[in-house]
Amino acid sequence: RIESVRLRQILDSRGNTTVEADILTESGGFGRAAAPSGASTGEYEAIELDTSEAIASAREHAVPRLEGAVYVGDQRDVDRTLRAADGTDNFSEIGANSAVAISMAAAKAAADVLGAPLYQHLGGAFRGDNYPIPLGNVIGGGEHAADATAIQEFLSAPVGAPSVQDAVFANAAVHSEVADILAERGVPSAKGDEGAWAPSIDDDDAFEVMDEAVSTVSDEFGFEIRFGLDVAAAEMYDADADEYQYRDRTRSTDEQIEYIADLVDEYDLAYVEDPLDENDYEGFAKLTDKVGEKTLVCGDDLFVTNVERLSEGIEKGAGNSILIKPNQIGTLSDAFDAVELAVENGYDPVISHRSGETEDTTIAHLAVATDAPFIKTGTVGGERTAKLNELIRIEQNVSRL
Numbered sequence: 001r002i003e004s005v006r007l008r009q010i011l012d013s014r015g016n017t018t019v020e021a022d023i024l025t026e027s028g029g030f031g032r033a034a035a036p037s038g039a040s041t042g043e044y045e046a047i048e049l050d051t052s053e054a055i056a057s058a059r060e061h062a063v064p065r066l067e068g069a070v071y072v073g074d075q076r077d078v079d080r081t082l083r084a085a086d087g088t089d090n091f092s093e094i095g096a097n098s099a100v101a102i103s104m105a106a107a108k109a110a111a112d113v114l115g116a117p118l119y120q121h122l123g124g125a126f127r128g129d130n131y132p133i134p135l136g137n138v139i140g141g142g143e144h145a146a147d148a149t150a151i152q153e154f155l156s157a158p159v160g161a162p163s164v165q166d167a168v169f170a171n172a173a174v175h176s177e178v179a180d181i182l183a184e185r186g187v188p189s190a191k192g193d194e195g196a197w198a199p200s201i202d203d204d205d206a207f208e209v210m211d212e213a214v215s216t217v218s219d220e221f222g223f224e225i226r227f228g229l230d231v232a233a234a235e236m237y238d239a240d241a242d243e244y245q246y247r248d249r250t251r252s253t254d255e256q257i258e259y260i261a262d263l264v265d266e267y268d269l270a271y272v273e274d275p276l277d278e279n280d281y282e283g284f285a286k287l288t289d290k291v292g293e294k295t296l297v298c299g300d301d302l303f304v305t306n307v308e309r310l311s312e313g314i315e316k317g318a319g320n321s322i323l324i325k326p327n328q329i330g331t332l333s334d335a336f337d338a339v340e341l342a343v344e345n346g347y348d349p350v351i352s353h354r355s356g357e358t359e360d361t362t363i364a365h366l367a368v369a370t371d372a373p374f375i376k377t378g379t380v381g382g383e384r385t386a387k388l389n390e391l392i393r394i395e396q397n398v399s400r401l
């Protein structure tokens, strides 16, 4: 049983405060986890409260219900208790930041009590033995960097990598190759919030740079590397004008669908996330009809890791993949439910970090535990490599239990 829950404010990678939870069990187990934080958040996400408010409210409402009462090994009970303590359907009382930190810390404490790695506790004996391929953000803009590309993320997708380690190193090589190409073109570049290069170039130029970088690195590494996008189109969409706003032009919804479909063909894109606004199930369905055989059409802001929104998408044929961010929904149980519903319906789950991160590695374990085909967790920078290096360790250790 949980003996104590301690909550504190720590820093995230943007230098903002976030919630960290420590859970101690009566049997001496210990788990620690921290909440990540988004910048291009979806309208339908669970609510992230101001850090100190989230902690105060969780201390008042959730902690007394957990301490001395709930077993960390019963993740469903931990998460039900968090929901009951909150009393709303979007964690607006205790904050999704407090909820997710406690939920993940409980899972880690349970793994500690069992003496098992977290992925094993979460995935169990019948977990498959596939490893998630990391999608690496190497050029980006949108809400993650000022005066850079309109499309939020250009992601290296090392689909032919023989191992996670090769995939991680390939993404880093693509990141480095992009820097070389930008230097050759005389384009200076800072980095955005996730460590991707954030040059002041048009999206057309970014596609050229990506195409060149992945083919160079693919030749060097000897396996197939494609690339993909997180358009984060909800951030570009102007509802009043009913159009998508790029740096140099606008596109109607039909033009946007055509544009993305053409890009999938021209660049053989492996992955397209949030190509349309977060309310546009119909647009997602049309695009999925056109390109769903060739590429993953993934809903992030569209689905927000929420089974109700995913159900609506499944009914309408919107997308064929879902981004899974535990803090979008608030608990690990909810995130697992979203993965399960997705897989049952042929949607590929992609486990994901947020633009604001900490050294917490829970999502690396979550991706392995759920047999997710992909994980999106950046390419460089300590808060990103924390997860990538953990995946490399898991891959090495897993067959030697």
Ligand code: PGA
Residues within 6 Å of the ligand: 037, 038, 039, 040, 041, 042, 230, 232, 300, 352, 353, 354, 355, 356
């Ligand atoms: P966010 O962006 O964490 O800033 O929401 C990541 C994403 O859109 O996938």
Ligand code: ZN
Residues within 6 Å of the ligand: 230, 232, 273, 274, 300, 301
């Ligand atoms: Zn996204």
